[in-house]
Amino acid sequence: MKILETNLKEGRIKLRVENLDDLWYLKSLLRRGDRVAGIGHRRIRDEERIRADKGERIPVFMEIKVEEVEFSGYINRLRITGIIEKAREDLIPLGSYHTLNIAIGNEITIIKEWKKWELERLKEIEKLSKAPLILIACIEEGECEIAIVRSYGVDFVARITSSATKKRAREFNAEMKKFYHEIARKIGEEIKKSDLKIILCGPGFTKENFYKFLKENYPEIAKLCYIEATGCGGRAGVQEVIKRGAIEKILEESRVTLETSLVEKVFERIARASPLVAYGMEEVKKALSYGAVEHLLVTDIFVRQKKGECDELIEKAERLRSKVIIVSTEHEAGEKLQSIGG
Structure with a gap:
């Protein structure tokens, strides 16, 4: 998240959303009664045309009074619903409802009576957004769970399986190689989206074998990897890595690890x-x-x-x-x- 303008006298802070985590943080900052200004899309009908005309969706700058905020990590959107208080009255009736769909790259202005803790939280968010994310690949024979540890929680992005069996060595090796390529392909997709560091974990020696495969076939991914042993595979293995504090060895500050550690102490x-x-x-x-x-x-x-x-x-x-x-x-x-x- 990038803070673009601050005018605390008027209670206005303008922000740019730079990643998915920023959308969740905005949800945690916005409360009922706050005001948000930004670009919304509204369908405008031409009354002179036939009644069947559904109108054209055009971008309109507006300010709404917040009633509901919904975060959806699946579609990378933050939906802010409220009553329109400022807009071009020749296009939009004031007092009507509208939902602003905020996406990565959008700019919005939040207008509210800012509490001291909210301002400190905002500065913390801006700092955290510059840190790399952690990708955890929990690998065992025939199964790999891939998760991104974001500032707000764990996003399980893929589960890759293989039907490899050791009954026939040649077929087993070919299936495992195919399995490894599929995992590497998915990790590569995530690297294109975000700045990442990678933890390879899981029971047994599959993670070491996969790391060796990466060094030989995908050296640019291997350079980002750290290896951690876990007692179990799947999502349980991912949670084990987080609870153990392995992420802190890689990042000086991990929000999820900090929160998990404090809650466990409670x-x-x-x-x-x-x-x-x-x-x-x-x-x-x-x-x-x-x-x-x-x-x-x-x-x-x-x-x-x-x-x-x-x-x-x-x-x-x-x-x-x-x-x-x-x-x-x-x-x-x-x-x-x-x-x-x-």
Whole structure:
């Protein structure tokens, strides 16, 4: 994400969306009642033509008051729905509803009363967007799960299988080579989309064999690879790599790894009935009143649904200089935190 213009006196910040992660971060920043200005496409009918005329979709600059925000990683879009407050009145009736479809490369302006934590979050987002993403390929004989670890969670992009069997060595070797080429092709597609570093993991020696294959056939991919052993394959193997902190060995800062580590500590302390953890609104408020909070964890869902209560908690934590972490519910740890109230 690139911050293009800032006018805090008017509460206006203009941004450019540069990758898929930025779209999710925008969802976590936007709340009901905020205003968003950008280019929307509206169907304009020519009233002088026949009634069957459906009109022409044209680009129109507009400002809407946000009512609903929906992120879709599958179509790489952020849908912002609200009431049109500013636009060309000769084209669009003010007060009507419209959905802005925000995609990578689009520019929008957010108008709101910015909280201190929101501005800090925005700076953090801009910094994180410049870091490379991690691709994890969890490989075992006959199966490979490929995932991208994004700032907001884990995106499982492909599952590649092979029918290779060791009954006939020649056929097995040919099938495995075909299997490896297919994995390399998919990884190559993802490299074209994003700046990546790659972790090859999985049980047994298949990952080492695949790495050797890459060095011989796809050296440009092999240069990006790190190898990690796991006790299991598939999606469980991907989660094992994340929980173990292997990503931190490659990147100085990984948002998903940080959030996962902190949430795991919360549940470890809950399991031990430790006095060094508080969860639930009343218990957290009590801990803050005692000035005894090092990290305040809140989920993105809590931020959007409990606006007043959330702002109160975060502002108290900031006065105490506690570290505030907004945890994404797009990954496993965030779902666990949401399950105990967010």
